[in-house]
Amino acid sequence: xxxQWAKEKCYACGTCQLICSYHHTGSFWPDCASIKVLxxxxxxxxxxxxxxxxxxxxxEPEALCAKYCVYSALIVAADQPSEIxxxxxx
Amino acid sequence: xxxxxxxxxxxxxxxxxxxxxxxxxxxxxxxxxAARTLGGRGINSLIMLDEIDPHTxxxxxxxxxxxxxxxxxxxxxxxxxxxxxxxMSVFTGGKGSANVGGFWGKELKYAGYDNxxxxxxxxxxxxxxxEDDRVEIRDAGFIWGQTTFATEEILRRxxxxxxxxxxLIGPAGENQVxxxxxxxxxxxxxGGSGVGCVMGSKNLKAIVVRGHGNIKVADPERFxxxxxxxxxxxxxxxxxxxxxxxxxxFYTDPDFEGWDKIMVVRNGQDDYWERKKRIKLMNWExxxxxxxxxxxxxxxxxxxxxxxxxxxxxxxxxTKGEGFWVNTIMGNACRMDQDDPETVVxxxxxxxxxGLDADYxxxxxxxxxxxxxxxxxxxxDTDGLSLTWGxxxxxxxxxxxxxxxxxxxxxxxxxxxxAAQQIDKGSEYYLCHMKGxxxxxxxxxxxxxxxxxxxxxxxxxxxxxxxxxxxxxxxxPRPADFNATxxxxxxxxxxxxxxxxxxxxxxxxxxxCGTWSGANFMTLTNFAEFVNAGMGIEVTENNLMEHFAxxxxxxxxxxxxxxxxxxxKEDLPPLRFREQPVKSGPYKGALAxxxxxxxxxxxxxxxxxxxxxxGFQTRACLEGLGLHEIAEKLSKQGKLIESK
Numbered sequence: 001x002x003x004q005w006a007k008e009k010c011y012a013c014g015t016c017q018l019i020c021s022y023h024h025t026g027s028f029w030p031d032c033a034s035i036k037v038l039x040x041x042x043x044x045x046x047x048x049x050x051x052x053x054x055x056x057x058x059x060e061p062e063a064l065c066a067k068y069c070v071y072s073a074l075i076v077a078a079d080q081p082s083e084i085x086x087x088x089x090x
Numbered sequence: 091x092x093x094x095x096x097x098x099x100x101x102x103x104x105x106x107x108x109x110x111x112x113x114x115x116x117x118x119x120x121x122x123x124a125a126r127t128l129g130g131r132g133i134n135s136l137i138m139l140d141e142i143d144p145h146t147x148x149x150x151x152x153x154x155x156x157x158x159x160x161x162x163x164x165x166x167x168x169x170x171x172x173x174x175x176x177x178m179s180v181f182t183g184g185k186g187s188a189n190v191g192g193f194w195g196k197e198l199k200y201a202g203y204d205n206x207x208x209x210x211x212x213x214x215x216x217x218x219x220x221e222d223d224r225v226e227i228r229d230a231g232f233i234w235g236q237t238t239f240a241t242e243e244i245l246r247r248x249x250x251x252x253x254x255x256x257x258l259i260g261p262a263g264e265n266q267v268x269x270x271x272x273x274x275x276x277x278x279x280x281g282g283s284g285v286g287c288v289m290g291s292k293n294l295k296a297i298v299v300r301g302h303g304n305i306k307v308a309d310p311e312r313f314x315x316x317x318x319x320x321x322x323x324x325x326x327x328x329x330x331x332x333x334x335x336x337x338x339x340f341y342t343d344p345d346f347e348g349w350d351k352i353m354v355v356r357n358g359q360d361d362y363w364e365r366k367k368r369i370k371l372m373n374w375e376x377x378x379x380x381x382x383x384x385x386x387x388x389x390x391x392x393x394x395x396x397x398x399x400x401x402x403x404x405x406x407x408x409t410k411g412e413g414f415w416v417n418t419i420m421g422n423a424c425r426m427d428q429d430d431p432e433t434v435v436x437x438x439x440x441x442x443x444x445g446l447d448a449d450y451x452x453x454x455x456x457x458x459x460x461x462x463x464x465x466x467x468x469x470x471d472t473d474g475l476s477l478t479w480g481x482x483x484x485x486x487x488x489x490x491x492x493x494x495x496x497x498x499x500x501x502x503x504x505x506x507x508x509a510a511q512q513i514d515k516g517s518e519y520y521l522c523h524m525k526g527x528x529x530x531x532x533x534x535x536x537x538x539x540x541x542x543x544x545x546x547x548x549x550x551x552x553x554x555x556x557x558x559x560x561x562x563x564x565x566x567p568r569p570a571d572f573n574a575t576x577x578x579x580x581x582x583x584x585x586x587x588x589x590x591x592x593x594x595x596x597x598x599x600x601x602x603c604g605t606w607s608g609a610n611f612m613t614l615t616n617f618a619e620f621v622n623a624g625m626g627i628e629v630t631e632n633n634l635m636e637h638f639a640x641x642x643x644x645x646x647x648x649x650x651x652x653x654x655x656x657x658x659k660e661d662l663p664p665l666r667f668r669e670q671p672v673k674s675g676p677y678k679g680a681l682a683x684x685x686x687x688x689x690x691x692x693x694x695x696x697x698x699x700x701x702x703x704x705g706f707q708t709r710a711c712l713e714g715l716g717l718h719e720i721a722e723k724l725s726k727q728g729k730l731i732e733s734k
Contacts, residue, residue, distance in 0.1 A: 011334075011394040013387035014193070018166060021304070022314075028165050029304030030200065038252055041276045041412050042239060044384050044398040068166070070324065070392040071334070 001056045002077040003063060005048045009073035012039035012046045016065035016074055023057055023064050035065060097121050098626030099308035100161050106203040106225065108218055110292055111151055111210025115225045120204040128638050129161030130596040131174035131187060133205050135645035138176060144652050148178040149291050151211040160598010164199035164305035166317045167620055168324060169603030171195055171389035174595055179283040180268045181526040184650035186283025187548045191388035191600055192275040197255040200301025208292060217296040222303060230295040234264060237443045238273045245298060258296035259286045260445020262493040266290045267503040269450025273442060277412035281447035282551050308626030316619040320612055324392050327611040334394045340419055341379055344368040350676050351536045351558060351574055353424040356479060357456035358522055358666055361535050362675025367429040378414060378431045386412060393602045393609040399435050406436035413438060421452020421530040426485055433482035437489060444493035453528035454506045455488050457521050466515045473497045524550030525660050533663035533682040534672050538580035540682060541690050542588060544661050547646035555588030562607040577686045581693035589639035593617055596642055641715050647707060648720045651729045658705035662687055701731040
């Protein structure tokens with residue numbers, strides 16, 4: 001499973017980071033998420049980072065970050081290996 | 091009793107108190123206050139009522155500046171990102187409150203605090219640094235005088251942490267311009283009541299927050315089931331994708347009903363803005379939409395209504411920033427008769443950069459433009475600036491003069507009513523204000539909207555209950571049985587909307603996700619379930635509306651009664667809108683009829699359980715809500731009605 005970030009669709013709301021932390025901790029703890037979202041409001045650039053703690057939502061019926069992204073900015077490619085990456089649109 | 095229940099989740103758990111006079115910091119438990127009010131603004135209101143003496147002025151060190159994060163902020167509740175900033179209003183002397191979204195509130199919760207209460211005044215400029223238990227009052231000499239945009243950049247560079255969140259003031263707040271905002275994430279303004287002016291009076295430039303902690307909920311599985319329910323409701327709501335794409339129909343339709351219902355033109359000379367000007371401002375080829383380069387959202391918000399703008403042509407080319415709202419059109423376009431897209435966008439971004447409240451700017455500058463038109467002020471008063479309608483460069487120059495207190499701007503900076511008294515020559519008649527708070531709001535066409543603006547506890551703003559007819563009201567199925575332009579049943583719906591807003595501000599939910607016109611996909615059922623599953627107390631929808639919402643509103647009402655001479659007569663629209671009808675357009679002839687407004691007020695007070703004759707609160711109402719100590723305070727001042 002590979003999580004792909006479509007930067008042109010992202011609104012930088014941080015929901016993916018928060019639900020990721022819920023998966024890992026059972027509480028809302030963004031510092032403990034595998035995803036980090038950072039946005040510069042002055043030029044609208046967004047940094048989106050997925051780190052090595054991502055377990056592809058082990059035990060969940062689906063990838064929660066993609067499930068709760070109403071902007072369709074996260075896409076799950078099921079037959080591809082996971083990829084750890086840092087991406088920015090700046 | 092509802093308020094004796096023990097809250098088991100959602101709260102960070104502490105109130106942080108910072109005394110700038112004594113350079114000291116302490117904390118207290120937030121649970122008892124939250125049990126009475128649900129949190130957010132309610133806690134701020136309780137503390138202000140308890141601790142601010144009625145003889146205190148807004149500029150005294152004894153005035154408090156209170157930041158209150160909604161109790162659901164930090165969780166997955168859609169749109170739960172809002173922060174209340176309360177203080178004494180610099181305009182009314184009563185309760186001041188402004189509300190803002192963004193990312194600052196959640197960061198404060200993760201740092202461990204629900205509220206921050208600022209007391210005293212620093213002898214020199216400072217900023218507050220909060221990182222979990224570490225709270226420091228630091229020298230701000232190196233950022234004092236900087237714009238909001240520059241301050242953000244400098245602080246990020248200085249502190250070396252991209253994840254900090256900052257609430258700050260700009261030059262306007264430092265200069266104690268009355269209509270100054272507290273800015274968050276550069277583009278989001280807690281604008282009303284002059285809260286930025288109060289922050290400046292305390293020599294406080296910024297509050298920087300970084301939180302590493304977490305928020306727990308009482309029953310996570312039940313809580314997430316309700317989150318899922320809200321996401322389904324959002325997916326089924328036809329307005330949500332519209333909001334996400336372009337905020338509002340103002341972007342797409344020059345005949346959208348809102349143009350005729352809520353736009354006040356040339357400082358109130360009319361409530362109809364010519365169609366060709368709407369098209370020039372908002373067409374997709376050369377208008378505002380052509381300057382919009384993207385959309386962004388606040389924290390955990392599925393509505394996503396924030397425009398990111400870049401001006402790529404003309405005199406203001408190179409300007410960038412977030413934000414273009416309906417109020418941008420109300421204040422900076424129609425009210426100023428300004429149809430140049432670049433000027434309107436630039437004026438908005440400049441207002442943010444200088445830390446001004448945009449409604450204040452639109453209101454007081456449209457007023458002086460009309461005074462210039464009428465010859466009440468002349469080139470001598472404006473230092474040669476020609477304040478003619480549509481003069482964009484004069485509009486921009488006046489914004490700068492206002493923030494930096496230059497010339498006529500210095501006079502306006504001390505308050506518009508005060509300026510009117512100095513200018514005299516009948517100028518106050520043309521000033522649109524409620525209880526001293528300058529306003530950009532309509533009163534003649536949309537009657538429920540006008541009623542809510544008139545009765546707002548923070549005066550002159552529309553977010554405390556304004557409605558725009560049944561087809562834009564409340565949960566589906568719509569429409570409810572009332573029209574925006576009739577007087578009939580407006581009080582009932584205005585009270586309903588005002589109560590849901592109380593809940594939204596105490597829970598921290600944006601009203602564009604909540605119950606107000608917009609995406610408004612959430613309902614009272616959702617609110618109650620989040621309180622039950624998240625906070626671990628048991629409430630019904632009726633409890634929320636009839637108890638907690640009523641407590642919130644009555645606290646602010648009581649503060650106003652104790653600290654000002656406001657009575658029923660101050661709840662009527664400004665005289666001009668009662669006397670001068672709309673001149674053109676589909677609502678030509680419409681007026682804010684005084685007798686009809688009085689009828690709406692009668693019903694409005696009755697619905698809240700207040701005295702119809704005076705507008706004062708009653709003992710029965712307050713004691714029924716458990717607010718015995720508030721009743722006693724009012725009684726001692728002779729401002730409590732003993733029998734209903």
